[in-house]
Amino acid sequence: MGIGRATPATQTLEAAQRFASPAQTAGALAQRVSEVIRYGVKARGRASLLVPGGRTPIPVFERLRTLALPWDQVYVSLTDERRVPEDDEASNARLVRTHLLQEDAARAHFYPLHREGVGERADEAACGAALGLLPRPFDAVILGMGSDGHTASMFPDDPALSRALDTATDSRCVATQAPDAPYARLTLTLNTLLQSRWIALHITGAAKWATLRKAVDGGDTHRFPVHALLNQRHVPVHVYYSP
Numbered sequence: 589m590g591i592g593r594a595t596p597a598t599q600t601l602e603a604a605q606r607f608a609s610p611a612q613t614a615g616a617l618a619q620r621v622s623e624v625i626r627y628g629v630k631a632r633g634r635a636s637l638l639v640p641g642g643r644t645p646i647p648v649f650e651r652l653r654t655l656a657l658p659w660d661q662v663y664v665s666l667t668d669e670r671r672v673p674e675d676d677e678a679s680n681a682r683l684v685r686t687h688l689l690q691e692d693a694a695r696a697h698f699y700p701l702h703r704e705g706v707g708e709r710a711d712e713a714a715c716g717a718a719l720g721l722l723p724r725p726f727d728a729v730i731l732g733m734g735s736d737g738h739t740a741s742m743f744p745d746d747p748a749l750s751r752a753l754d755t756a757t758d759s760r761c762v763a764t765q766a767p768d769a770p771y772a773r774l775t776l777t778l779n780t781l782l783q784s785r786w787i788a789l790h791i792t793g794a795a796k797w798a799t800l801r802k803a804v805d806g807g808d809t810h811r812f813p814v815h816a817l818l819n820q821r822h823v824p825v826h827v828y829y830s831p
């Protein structure tokens with residue numbers, strides 16, 4: 589770690605939990621999420637879980653669904669979504685239904701974010717309304733990160749990024765665009781993601797670690813949106829990493 593004043597981001601990076609393999613990371617993260625959820629249900633009668641899309645979380649979903657949880661008291665939604673029909677390969681709702689909401693976990697309450705066939709503003713409103721149905725603060729949030737430093741669907745150089753990162757916004761969701769992608773996205777705003785009790789950032793591979801270090805050392809949130817997630821003191825962020 590470079591010399592200089594410790595920031596929340598540098599402290600979070602220093603506290604990262606490193607595992608020997610992606611499988612061990614997924615197992616440890618699934619176990620911890622189950623504990624957070626179990627505690628939330630015990631304390632408040634129900635618990636909410638927000639999960640990302642992508643490939644990295646799949647082993648976490650497949651492990652988590654095997655753990656004994658009061659799934660009918662668990663409320664699940666997404667940190668972001670692709671604006672495609674649910675039967676589209678790219679849909680995160682499809683990913684969650686396929687890999688997480690199976691077996692006993694199928695009893696959980698699931699709130700997709702995207703409404704097909706509406707414009708951006710209406711879709712943002714539908715996304716916000718869906719999230720309004722979950723217990724908040726959210727009990728557990730899992731986020732991934734791209735090797736470009738995006739998290740959720742907050743992408744560098746996206747014109748909508750300022751809206752998503754605006755600390756004064758009441759919006760829960762913003763329509764965004766990944767570079768060179770055939771579909772648009774919806775992302776939870778930073779403000780909404782931080783209305784949580786516990787956040788995990790789950791990354792695998794040396795390239796993503798290098799990006800995370802660059803994001804923390806450089807401190808440029810518009811170049812590395814993930815920096816905004818780490819450089820705050822509202823919610824603890826737990827980095828789960830393996831090479």
Ligand SMILES: O=C(O)[C@H](O)[C@@H](O)[C@H](O)[C@H](O)COP(=O)(O)O
Pocket residue numbers: 640641642643644645667668669670680731732733734738739740741
């Ligand atoms: O909808 C998505 O794609 C995710 O929410 C996104 O933010 C993801 O976490 C990163 O792109 C990493 O994706 P991988 O896990 O596939 O590397």
